[in-house]
Amino acid sequence: MGKDILKNSGRILFVLLFVFICNRLFAVEIETELTPSKIAAGESASLKIKITGKSGKVKPVKFPAVNGLQISFSGSSRSFQFINGKTWSGTVLSFSIYGEKKGEYKIPPFILEADGENVVSREVTLIVREPSSGKAGNGGGITRGDVALSAETVYSGEPFIMRYFIYDNGGEPPQIEGFSDQPHVKGFVMKVLDEKKNESDKTYVGSFCLVPVEAGVHEIGGGSVDVVEEMSQGFFSMSGRKRILFPRKKIKVIPIPVSGKPDKFNGDVGEFKIESHPPAGKFSLFEEIRIPVKVSGRGNLLTLSKPVVENEDGIKFVVEEKEQTLSVDSNGLTGEKNFLITVIPQIENDTGRINTGRIYIEYFNPYKKTYEKAESEPFSFEIKKEKNSDNKGEVQFSTEVSSGGKINYLIIILISAGFIISIVALVMWERKKIRMISSELKIDNNDETTIIAENVKDDILKNMQAAMRDQNHEMFLFIADKGINRINQDKLNAGELDKFNYFKEKVYNSRYGGGILVEQEMRELSGWLKKNLS
Numbered sequence: 001m002g003k004d005i006l007k008n009s010g011r012i013l014f015v016l017l018f019v020f021i022c023n024r025l026f027a028v029e030i031e032t033e034l035t036p037s038k039i040a041a042g043e044s045a046s047l048k049i050k051i052t053g054k055s056g057k058v059k060p061v062k063f064p065a066v067n068g069l070q071i072s073f074s075g076s077s078r079s080f081q082f083i084n085g086k087t088w089s090g091t092v093l094s095f096s097i098y099g100e101k102k103g104e105y106k107i108p109p110f111i112l113e114a115d116g117e118n119v120v121s122r123e124v125t126l127i128v129r130e131p132s133s134g135k136a137g138n139g140g141g142i143t144r145g146d147v148a149l150s151a152e153t154v155y156s157g158e159p160f161i162m163r164y165f166i167y168d169n170g171g172e173p174p175q176i177e178g179f180s181d182q183p184h185v186k187g188f189v190m191k192v193l194d195e196k197k198n199e200s201d202k203t204y205v206g207s208f209c210l211v212p213v214e215a216g217v218h219e220i221g222g223g224s225v226d227v228v229e230e231m232s233q234g235f236f237s238m239s240g241r242k243r244i245l246f247p248r249k250k251i252k253v254i255p256i257p258v259s260g261k262p263d264k265f266n267g268d269v270g271e272f273k274i275e276s277h278p279p280a281g282k283f284s285l286f287e288e289i290r291i292p293v294k295v296s297g298r299g300n301l302l303t304l305s306k307p308v309v310e311n312e313d314g315i316k317f318v319v320e321e322k323e324q325t326l327s328v329d330s331n332g333l334t335g336e337k338n339f340l341i342t343v344i345p346q347i348e349n350d351t352g353r354i355n356t357g358r359i360y361i362e363y364f365n366p367y368k369k370t371y372e373k374a375e376s377e378p379f380s381f382e383i384k385k386e387k388n389s390d391n392k393g394e395v396q397f398s399t400e401v402s403s404g405g406k407i408n409y410l411i412i413i414l415i416s417a418g419f420i421i422s423i424v425a426l427v428m429w430e431r432k433k434i435r436m437i438s439s440e441l442k443i444d445n446n447d448e449t450t451i452i453a454e455n456v457k458d459d460i461l462k463n464m465q466a467a468m469r470d471q472n473h474e475m476f477l478f479i480a481d482k483g484i485n486r487i488n489q490d491k492l493n494a495g496e497l498d499k500f501n502y503f504k505e506k507v508y509n510s511r512y513g514g515g516i517l518v519e520q521e522m523r524e525l526s527g528w529l530k531k532n533l534s
Helices: 002-026 409-441 445-469 473-484 494-511 519-532
Strands: 029-035 038-040 044-052 058-062 069-083 086-099 103-107 111-114 117-120 124-129 144-149 153-155 160-167 175-181 188-193 202-212 216-221 224-233 236-245 248-254 270-276 289-299 315-328 333-345 353-357 359-365 370-375 379-383
Touching: 029 124, 044 111, 044 236, 058 069, 058 086, 069 103, 069 236, 086 124, 086 236, 144 216, 144 236, 144 248, 160 224, 175 202, 270 359, 289 359, 315 353, 333 353, 333 379, 445 473, 445 519, 473 494, 473 519, 494 519
Parallel strands: 038 124, 153 248, 270 370
Antiparallel strands: 029 044, 044 086, 058 111, 069 086, 103 124, 111 117, 144 160, 160 202, 175 224, 188 202, 216 248, 224 236, 270 289, 289 333, 315 333, 353 379, 359 370
8 A cells, every 4th residue: 555655656657747847848038138338320230039948939929119210120930059158049039129209219029920819028228318319339320320311391292302311420331231120101102213322421322202192291201221330359350230210200281272262173283384385387177186295393293284285175185204304402492394185176166266275283392382384375266268178077869850750769768778687687696696605505694704803803802911921022013003003993982092192103103113011001902902992
């Protein structure tokens, strides 16, 4: 009896010891490192969270937002280290923390997901000092990135310039590898500009022309770039890679005033003038008359609407967009945009001329804060009078009668009957051919249409999800554009129609160099298409 008790006690102790050892071996350990713990405003610190005891995927679920700091996720990796005779292996999550202004900041714990479970890091403290005005050691070095706006307050639709710089303390200029995180420009149409702005104390990174589409106070800018810089270590120098974070800036967008808005105002903002060169000579009815038109000035030339012809009575006109030339000054966008207007006279009048009047464009002038109209001189064209034009469009019958002045009605009836019988026979034969083809193919048109429509909708949604998963931005825009064009606008209510116009414009601008869709916008567009695509 005693031996059995001792034997059972030994087994229990063995099991307990085994469980204790397993818990020690497989327990989750989290180590948080912040280097350095003190930085100057405009510099970045690196936060690394090391996790052991989990072999699966580790990813951030939520990381804190701290006023005065910009925190961004740099990536994760599996790591193996040998330090002071001890080995360590696990997952390392890296974050970049950019100090915007002086202060002492408590950075709360980060929430992470490891093997389907949530784990939490520890709180750390970061001290941000005033930015350094002198050179950072031998060879200078990068101090901070900055964003400069050409204006702090603009009207909706008024373009302005956003420029990116890196202050390098007069050392060797860093080599710009490109943006790792794109600028935040939600609510704006964006065009990338090509400028050369290098100065003695800072390195030019890039410029963007932004056109606001929504009134209010917005935060824009931010993002980060990867650079390579030369760093001195005593008598030696070596290249080092850095990620430079940029601050966000606020801009106030004022709505365009309602008072005085013209009836045909299309949202153009700026200060423009129009030049036109109508051809001379005489023209025939329905002949195409081509008029080159140039709109020049300053303002929103990116999305400038097409000019309008003043008088449309008796004419048809078609406006084509041609090449544009843009340049940038310190305050905004200037240049010119060319159009070709084709006028087609369709009705002849007694005067022998058509008066098209002026070619014009109505716009809001943000510099004078008034609505204005840029217009050409009025012009008209002489139309050649065609022979027998009085009888144009009419079928003339001879009043003379053959066969001694008598009309043979029997011949007319026979010809008419033969013509009708031919038409009826042709229609019956075509209908028979359609029935024969349908019976051979055995296609149920209604079922086929339904299946095709459902397959197209499913394919569009699945391909959009796949493009988002693969981070294939261009493919996502291509598929989204295809889906938007399949939506019947007549079936949308007012609210959904506004969303339709917003998403269509956003996708178009993103496809053709006017900005990007962030992940949240992609998800919103995908959900909206899922609800409205038929």
